[in-house]
Amino acid sequence: MRELGCDGVPKPFERVVRANIGDCHALGQKPITFIRQVQALAACPALASSAAVPEDVRQRAQEILDDCTKSSVGAYSPSAGLQVVRARVAQFLSARDGVRACADDIYLGSGASDVIKAVLTMFVQDVDGKPPAVMIPIPQYPLFSGTLAELGLRQAEYFLAEEQQWALDVDELQRCWSRASQDCAVRALVVINPGNPTGQVLTRENMEQIVKFAYEHNLFLLADEVYQENIVSKPFFSFKKVMHEMGAPYSSMELASFVTCSKGWAAECGQRAGFVELRAAAAAPAFRVARAVMQCPNVLGQCILDCVMQRPAPGDPSYPQFAQELSDIRQVLAERTQTAYETFNSIPGYFCNPIDGSMFAYPRVSIPEAAQAAARELHMSPDEFYCLRLLEETGVCVIPGTGFGQLPGTFHFRTTILHPRDEFQHMMDSIRRFHHDFLQRYS
Amino acid sequence: MRELGCDGVPKPFERVVRANIGDCHALGQKPITFIRQVQALAACPALASSAAVPEDVRQRAQEILDDCTKSSVGAYSPSAGLQVVRARVAQFLSARDGVRACADDIYLGSGASDVIKAVLTMFVQDVDGKPPAVMIPIPQYPLFSGTLAELGLRQAEYFLAEEQQWALDVDELQRCWSRASQDCAVRALVVINPGNPTGQVLTRENMEQIVKFAYEHNLFLLADEVYQENIVSKPFFSFKKVMHEMGAPYSSMELASFVTCSKGWAAECGQRAGFVELRAAAAAPAFRVARAVMQCPNVLGQCILDCVMQRPAPGDPSYPQFAQELSDIRQVLAERTQTAYETFNSIPGYFCNPIDGSMFAYPRVSIPEAAQAAARELHMSPDEFYCLRLLEETGVCVIPGTGFGQLPGTFHFRTTILHPRDEFQHMMDSIRRFHHDFLQRYS
Structure with missing residues (x-):
């Protein structure tokens, strides 16, 4: 799509706005200085x-190096990750939960996707002759559906209540x-909170209902909580x-919870670091063995996780700069979420x-x-048709709801919202103008 | 095994010597300064x-950052890797081969193991109702056998000629x-050169024989060439x-060749970087798509690969230090290979x-x-029995040949040889003494 502007054919827009990938640094968010300094010193003491x-x-770099064999980030760490990082x-x-967590339950990975796949692998066996299934939300970030397909697991889809x-x-x-239980053994329930692509934070009451449901049906709960640090209020x-x-x-139910450094205020997508906390008395030994035969996740990525888990505190030399950087990031998120919410709801025919x-x-x-009919002519879903037209006419690249799933007959798209302010405003204006023209054309 | 010395029970040795993992930094090899400085600046410009x-x-760090979205190693790179690195x-x-290589054939991965698995995945389909098989050497680094098992591929074992x-x-x-062809479709031939665990470098004549064999049987050649920079003479x-x-x-046969930064003079195991050059006209498009839906390998690891592919040259400010570091590493390898060869062959009953x-x-x-009988009593293979006794009596930890495979009736072990000189000498002395006592006990 980036090549749209490169084929020499004049386009009705000046630039392509990439709003399709959740990559904050690519949208201009500045790296956290403390993290990068620690990495630099760990690489080159x-x-x-x-x-x-x-x-x-x-001091932080030294603490990490003290846990590396011969003080080198180039030596393999344990497959589950450095002990110092897992302890952190x-x-x-x-501290977050008010209940003691154990470093032995922590497994670092190359981003959350690595450990999500590893945990889903726990469920591939048939149960009493029935193929296993995993419940996943619709709409849903397609990592889960893709991984289930790769592992040969059935997906049981539940719709989120828009x-x-x-x-x-x-x-x-x-x-x-x-x-799903008619012909499958439902083994696990995936919950994404905060939601991707939906951006909601579940209420505590709803979470308790979900826990009870999982308990009653003996489901292993997989909590994708990677956006827990990306919440406004x-x-x-x-x-x-x-x-x-x-x-x-x-309180003693089985649970896997996923966190990644690709999200949160670190947002270091390109550096591949994340972890799962796995509380599963029965399955843990096999999981531990499966991870142990793999190579470790990259050690400089583990450094990021260390910094995210224990950020600079008031009084630390790095604190003032860290606090300012964090505040800037949070302010952008607060502004953009509010503006996106208001703008979309102000466009006739939109709901957000x-x-x-x-x-x-x-x-x-x-x-x-009429637009739906035009889409059918082209063998496209209406939302794909809409997003393709949006791209061709405005240069704004978003992902149609078909990629995440949606209630039949409804149409959505996902857009990132963390662009620099002028680009964000340009994007919202473009969408508004486009939709107005689109309605005129097809009404 | 490291816990051997920690249980309070007195042991007949002073320290454990870990000779089981091919991790140069863990054995004391110093990181290459140029690599680590480039990483540090890429992380923290x-x-x-x-x-x-x-x-x-x-300059090198800047060239890499210029190819990162918004100049951040925290943004996703393309799944196949940064263009600047693939071009390098x-x-x-x-330059190595005297024939033009194409950046589009290069796919970076999280170490070679990542891309080896990805390439083997190309062969999982049955052919004319026959299950697919891949030929692998025995003895062999068990990455291949493990990955074949994981993918459900049959392994067809050929013995190396000791x-x-x-x-x-x-x-x-x-x-x-x-x-293997009696009940399988043999799809590919794996050759490890230089050998792991065997350490040989194939002659050119032998390589030509192998190429002809692969051609005649229409086999895809997988060349594990990760030790190409670890050769003495x-x-x-x-x-x-x-x-x-x-x-x-x-010259137009299909080929996948694997290289990793975990080996060679960089030896950055913990940083997870490697690549495959894939020349496969028919299979390349599907492979490209499969890689494209994955997240990129970690970008600071890609920096290492960049440095390994274009090292400092005479005249560059970093060259004198780099040349000295490289020379030191090569001298250690030359010394240890010679000493290990001579020492083992001087022990009665050893051949190397x-x-x-x-x-x-x-x-x-x-x-x-008598020792073989004692092993059978304990339901162990004789080489496992031998290595366990060696560990218990001397603290030297090596891997029995059973882990790599060997001609039935022969017994081997694999040991790393890159320890610091005094530790290496201690290890060789320990093995010699142990073997002498072992022979006396069981003769």
Whole structure:
């Protein structure tokens, strides 16, 4: 699509706006200085004597190197990750949830996708002659559907309730489970919170309903919580915390929770770091062995995770700059979510739920019947047709809802919203103008 | 095994010597300064203004950052890797082989293991109702056998000819192929050169025989050439070069060649970088699509590959230090391979081929019948029994030949040989003493 402007044919727009990939750095977000300084010193400790870096950076890099064999990030770490990093993850989780986390339950990976695939692999066996299935939300970031297909697992789709701000409706979960259970053994339930592409943060009440549902049906809960640091104003509750506070029998349920450095304020997509906290007494030993025979995730990526799990604190030399950078990032998120929400809802035929977090908007668009017919002529779905026209006429590149799933008869697209302000405004203006013309053409 | 010394029970040795993992940095090899400085500046460009780094380091880091979206290593690169790095790989290969390599044939991965698995995935389909098989050497680094098992591919084992310095004997290849072809479709031939664990470098004549064999049987050649920079004195010929110089029809055969930054003089195991050059007209489009839907390999790892592919040249500010570091690394390899070869062959009952390269020795050991009987009593193979006793009595940890495969009735172990000189000498002395005692006990 980037080549749209490069074929010499004049286009009705000046530039392509890429709003299709959730990559904050590619949208202009600046890296966190503390993270990058720690990485630089871990890679090249000799720089510590010559470069202008704060004392807490030196200290952090040294703590990590002390846990590397022969103090080199070029030596293999344990497959699950450096002990110092896993301990820091456990500390972070303990403080977040008010219940002790154990470093032995933490497995680092090359981003969350690596460990998500590893955890889903736990469910590939048939149960009593029935093929295994995993419940996933629709709409849904297609990592899950893609991985299930790769592993030969059936996907049982439940629809998020757009009219209830993308909540999980227990009746819908029940419908999905009952239908899938006719010919499958439903093994696990995937919940994405905050949502991707939907951007909602689940209420605590809804989470408790989900936990009870999973308990009743003996489902392993997979909590994709990678956007937990990308929330504007609502509180974030992890599923682990909710389960713990619900008490027995829920507090001892099996759970896998995923976190990545590609999201959050670090947003280091290109550096491939993440982890799963796996609480699964029965399955853990086999999982541990499966991970142990693999090579470790890259060690400089593990450094990022270390920094994210224990950020500079007030009083640390790096704190003032860190606090300013964090504040800037949060301000951009707060502004863009609000503007996107207001703008989309001000366009006739658009509906957009409040965006609690993540870095996306997933507005619903009314597409006139004539346009739907034109799409069918081209063997496209109406939302694909809409997004392709949007790209061709404005240069704005978004992903049609077909890529994430949607209730039949509804049409959406996902757009990232973290562009620089002028580009973001240009994008929103382009969409508004385009939709106005589109409606005129097809009404 | 490291816990051997930690249980409070007195041991007959002072320290554990880990000779089981091919991890040079863990054995004390120092990282290449140029590589680490480039990584540090790529991670933290602001350091360039304050740190004492040579101009060619700044320039290299800048070239890489210029190819990163918004100049951040935290943005996703293309899935196949940064264009600047792939172009540098192609340049390196073109100069090495005397035949033009194309950046479009280069796919970066998280180490070679990642791309080896991806390439093997090309062969999972049945052919005319027959299950697919891949020919692999015995002995063999178990990455291949493990990956074949994971992918559900049959492995067709051919034995390396220990008496011909671990060459590939065409009669043996033919025997393996014929036997496997009875109930499988043999799709591909894996050759590891230089050998792991065997350390040989194949002669050019042998390589030409292998190419002809692969051509005659329509086999896709997978050349694991990851140790090509770990050779003491022989010349290295890539299979691509040999095929090219053999001319038609061999010069247009399909080939996948693997290289990794975990080996060679960089030896950055913990940083997960490698690539495959894939020449496969028919299969390339599907392979490209399969890689494109994955996330990129970590970008700071890609920086290492860039440095390995274009090292500092005479006249560059970094050259003197780089040349010294490289010379030190090569001297250690030359010394240790020679000493290991001589020492093992001086132990009664040991035989060791000349070690041309890699970082391993794979000596054959005569195990007395009484010891073999003792092993059977414990349900162990004789080489496992031998290595376990060696560990318990000397603290030297090596891997029994059973882990790599060996001709039935022969017994081997693999040991790394790149330890610091005093540790290496201690290890060789320990093995000699142990073997003497072992023979006395079981003769």
